[in-house]
Every structure is written in C-alpha cells, then in structure tokens.
Amino acid sequence: MDLFSTPAAPLVDDEQGGIRYLRDFAGPGQAQSWFEALRQHTDWSHQRRPMYDRVVDVPRLLASYQIDALPPHLPLAEMLGHVHAQAPAPYTTVGLNLYRDGSDSVAMHNDKLHTLVPGNPIALVSLGHPRRMLIRGKSGTCHSIAVELEPGSLLVMSHVSQLTHEHGIHKTTRPFGQRISVVFRVRPPDWKE
DNA sequence: GAAGGTCAAGCGCA
DNA sequence: CTGCGCTTGACCTT
Numbered sequence A: 001m002d003l004f005s006t007p008a009a010p011l012v013d014d015e016q017g018g019i020r021y022l023r024d025f026a027g028p029g030q031a032q033s034w035f036e037a038l039r040q041h042t043d044w045s046h047q048r049r050p051m052y053d054r055v056v057d058v059p060r061l062l063a064s065y066q067i068d069a070l071p072p073h074l075p076l077a078e079m080l081g082h083v084h085a086q087a088p089a090p091y092t093t094v095g096l097n098l099y100r101d102g103s104d105s106v107a108m109h110n111d112k113l114h115t116l117v118p119g120n121p122i123a124l125v126s127l128g129h130p131r132r133m134l135i136r137g138k139s140g141t142c143h144s145i146a147v148e149l150e151p152g153s154l155l156v157m158s159h160v161s162q163l164t165h166e167h168g169i170h171k172t173t174r175p176f177g178q179r180i181s182v183v184f185r186v187r188p189p190d191w192k193e
Numbered sequence B: 001g002a003a004g005g006t007c008a009a010g011c012g013c014a
Numbered sequence C: 001c002t003g004c005g006c007t008t009g010a011c012c013t014t
Helices: A028-041 A076-086
Strands: A019-022 A048-051 A054-057 A061-066 A093-099 A106-109 A122-128 A131-137 A144-149 A153-157 A165-169 A179-185
Touching (some): A028 A122, A028 A179, A076 A179, A144 A153
Antiparallel strands (some): A019 A153, A048 A054, A061 A093, A122 A153, A122 A179
16 A cells, blocks of 8 residues: 555545545644643543453553533644534544554554444544554455554544444554544534543 | 453464 | 464453
C-alpha cells in the first residue's frame, strides 16, 4: 500500500464514506499547540487488566469527556469545530489516548457498535509523533492497509467500516515520541462512560 | 444463563 | 534484529 497516496481517495470505501485520511486537517503550528495543551492539562488516567497470573497496565493513557461538558482549559471545543467542518455529525463524546513511546499500543480491534449511533462517523485527530495504524478487512483476503497518522491529520471512519474492518497500532522497539489521538464519537442517548 | 469474543505481555521461532 | 503467532483470564457481548 502506498503510504503517500492522494488524501482525497478513501482508504476503504463503503456507502457511508468508508475510511478517509485527511493529512492536512490542521496546520503544523495548530497541531503542535493542541498537542502541548492536551498533553499537559488533560487528566490522564491509567487502566489495568489481568494478564495470565498478574495485572498489567493498559499500554496507553486515557481520558474522555462529554461534548456538553468539555473542560474550558483544553482546546477540545476548538478541535470539534474543525472536525465539524470536515465530518459533520452530532458528536456526544470525545476520547483521548496518549501513546507515551513505541511500547505503547492498541491491539487490532473495531469500535463496539452498540456504543455508537448507526450512520455516524468516528473522527480521529492525531497529534504529536506520527504512528502507523494498520487497518485490516475482517472477511476474505486479510490484506492490511498501513496509514501513517501524522500530527494534524484527521481519520474519518464510517459506522459500517467498524463492521467490516479492524484497526490497531502495533508496538515497536524503535524510539518514538509521544502521540495523542483525539476521537470524536456519537454515542447513544443512554451511554455511560 | 451459557457460550463466545476481547485484549493485555512475553516467549519461541522464522 | 524484527516481526509473527501463540498463550490465559476477567470481563463483556450475544
């Protein structure tokens, strides 16, 4: 897969817009200032999971907010405005992930459909150090698509693409700086975080 | 309520 | 050196 293909061409196509990568969603200065603000002022939380006979840290830091209760000291409302211009939807929550270095990751997965309102996209803004995301179809030929998620880029994934494809960010032993992803979603009315 | 999927780290092997 | 596939278990979804 060509990593530098035209941003306008969907990586995956379907009747809801597929998966689109917009590299120049925000300028470098904008992306840098968002990154700094979020990294320093977000109330990051740490989760732990059982693994064999011990409990291990989930390999990334997490935070989430309701759109109607965004902390004023974070640039999330401004970011939401930009997202609305590119991928309009009645977003209700924003989730943040901080990948501290190359050993932070997410396993291949798809977003849980029952936590999303059908027909609405998921909008993922990347900040900080670029990381490579792998996208893989769940049926038939399992060829993977690699996307370099650059700072200031926006990845828009349709609702149905969560049915047909899974995505993840692999660990690497090579040195990597910090990356933050900011994910806007449309949750059902009764959604509890 | 039972069954099946998720998702984490480390090891062995190619 | 690098990347993969396999493993267990608590919790979640079907």
